[in-house]
Amino acid sequence: MARVTADISVSLDGFVTGPDDSPAVPLGHDGERLHRWIYNLSTWRARVGLDGGEASRDAEILEEGFATVGAHVIGRRMYDHGEKPWGDEPPFHLPVFVVTHESRPVLRRSGGTRFEFVTGGVAAAVSQALIAAGGRDVSVLGGASVLRQCLRAGLLDEVTLHVVPVLMGDGQRLFDRVSGGPRELPVTRVEHSDEVVHLKLDPKAVSPPR
Amino acid sequence: MARVTADISVSLDGFVTGPDDSPAVPLGHDGERLHRWIYNLSTWRARVGLDGGEASRDAEILEEGFATVGAHVIGRRMYDHGEKPWGDEPPFHLPVFVVTHESRPVLRRSGGTRFEFVTGGVAAAVSQALIAAGGRDVSVLGGASVLRQCLRAGLLDEVTLHVVPVLMGDGQRLFDRVSGGPRELPVTRVEHSDEVVHLKLDPKAVSPPR
Numbered sequence: 001m002a003r004v005t006a007d008i009s010v011s012l013d014g015f016v017t018g019p020d021d022s023p024a025v026p027l028g029h030d031g032e033r034l035h036r037w038i039y040n041l042s043t044w045r046a047r048v049g050l051d052g053g054e055a056s057r058d059a060e061i062l063e064e065g066f067a068t069v070g071a072h073v074i075g076r077r078m079y080d081h082g083e084k085p086w087g088d089e090p091p092f093h094l095p096v097f098v099v100t101h102e103s104r105p106v107l108r109r110s111g112g113t114r115f116e117f118v119t120g121g122v123a124a125a126v127s128q129a130l131i132a133a134g135g136r137d138v139s140v141l142g143g144a145s146v147l148r149q150c151l152r153a154g155l156l157d158e159v160t161l162h163v164v165p166v167l168m169g170d171g172q173r174l175f176d177r178v179s180g181g182p183r184e185l186p187v188t189r190v191e192h193s194d195e196v197v198h199l200k201l202d203p204k205a206v207s208p209p210r
Numbered sequence: 211m212a213r214v215t216a217d218i219s220v221s222l223d224g225f226v227t228g229p230d231d232s233p234a235v236p237l238g239h240d241g242e243r244l245h246r247w248i249y250n251l252s253t254w255r256a257r258v259g260l261d262g263g264e265a266s267r268d269a270e271i272l273e274e275g276f277a278t279v280g281a282h283v284i285g286r287r288m289y290d291h292g293e294k295p296w297g298d299e300p301p302f303h304l305p306v307f308v309v310t311h312e313s314r315p316v317l318r319r320s321g322g323t324r325f326e327f328v329t330g331g332v333a334a335a336v337s338q339a340l341i342a343a344g345g346r347d348v349s350v351l352g353g354a355s356v357l358r359q360c361l362r363a364g365l366l367d368e369v370t371l372h373v374v375p376v377l378m379g380d381g382q383r384l385f386d387r388v389s390g391g392p393r394e395l396p397v398t399r400v401e402h403s404d405e406v407v408h409l410k411l412d413p414k415a416v417s418p419p420r
Contacts, residue, residue, distance in 0.1 A: 011225065011392075012371070012385070012395055012409075012411070013384075013385035014223065014224040014385065018391075018392070019316045019389075028390055029391070030392050033392050038286075118358050161222070163409075165394065165395050165396050165397045165411065166391050166392045166395060167385065167388075167392065167393040167395055168391065168392050169387065169389060169390055169391060169393070170387045170388065170390065171390065174223075175223035175224065175377065177221070177379065177380045178377075178379045178380065179229075179377060179379060180379055181228075181240055182228070182243050182376045182377065182378050182379065183237070183376065183377040183379070184373050184375065184376050185222055185376060185377055186375050186404065187402060187404070187407055188374045190400060190407055192397060192400045192404045194396065194397070196407065197220075197238065197397055197400055197407075200374075201222070201375065201405065
């Protein structure tokens with residue numbers, strides 16, 4: 001059965017961007033640091049049309065996150081900030097459902113990427129993505145707000161945190177303060193390189209009653 | 211040469227206590243969840259005078275954090291909140307230097323624990339602890355504020371985060387927002403069990419110039 005997964009890179013201090021992210025500074029100041037582990041991987045380079053790169057375990061793990069996927073879900077802020085850097089041929093090559101408050105027509109890009117704008121919330125976006133994926137998995141790529149909303153709504157089958165060994169100091173936090181007590185998120189797999197620690201988590205685990 | 215290490219248990223969302231910690235609720239509501247991985251380990255039980263428990267890899271890793279140590283440093287808040295639960299024979303069995311603003315006489319407890327109150331800040335506390343340790347290591351046990359102060363002051367040779375796979379939702383954060391841009395904290399070792407992911411970090415690594 002198709003699964004809904006989420007992947008996000010996060011600093012040791014819990015930030016998914018540097019400070020002051022904006023369309024002009026998409027990942028915030030020094031925010032590229034959080035994605036540095038990706039840029040030289042062979043599997044990433046292939047996605048953006050480049051040869052070479054490192055064929056490491058990190059490259060395999062990155063590709064795992066894409067291999068079974070038929071559609072993506074992202075937030076409006078991530079879309080706004082990514083639109084320019086992704087250019088005319090975005091690295092997705094799949095339908096991408098953007099969770100937004102503002103209705104917009106579908107936007108088709110080269111290489112198979114198609115942005116669809118969903119105003120009905122994260123559950124609607126995930127549903128539409130599952131249909132578009134036609135039996136393949138749906139991958140939620142962030143930002144933090146959409147990932148949190150999907151997690152709270154019980155929409156995710158797996159979350160992978162790519163923990164980057166750096167203190168960013170400031171930026172968008174992956175996790176907000178919320179009420180309601182502890183929620184278990186068991187670790188199902190841990191792998192690491194010098195660049196990043198991959199934590200695979202099971203959000204379907206049931207927290208014991210309090 | 212004697213090293214200065216720090217160990218702290220932290221949730222996936224970056225909290226070292228549950229919400230509303232106080233002397234009456236020392237770790238905050240549900241905060242014991244963050245230390246659950248410790249309580250049944252053979253090495254922990256031996257420290258608190260009990261037989262049995264699990265002789266697992268977690269038990270060995272916990273003991274590593276104590277085996278070479280000659281003195282501890284803790285914060286005043288941790289002291290205030292721990293005083294009652296630790297009881298007449300605290301689990302340290304060593305001199306413990308408490309970073310505080312209030313001068314107090316030395317407090318001796320059974321089993322070799324001696325609390326000394328240091329009003330000169332974290333660097334003074336670490337210096338006094340190094341002297342008391344007589345060539346053995348100094349271990350900083352928290353809370354979050356003292357750990358952050360030691361990290362910023364460049365006093366630590368190793369930091370171990372024991373990441374507990376739970377979202378606490380609220381509590382004391384391990385890391386605050388700070389300015390000054392990214393700080394590298396390379397991972398030197400990763401081990402994990404079902405209960406906890408141990409991340410050993412090298413705070414002496416030099417961040418590249420910005």
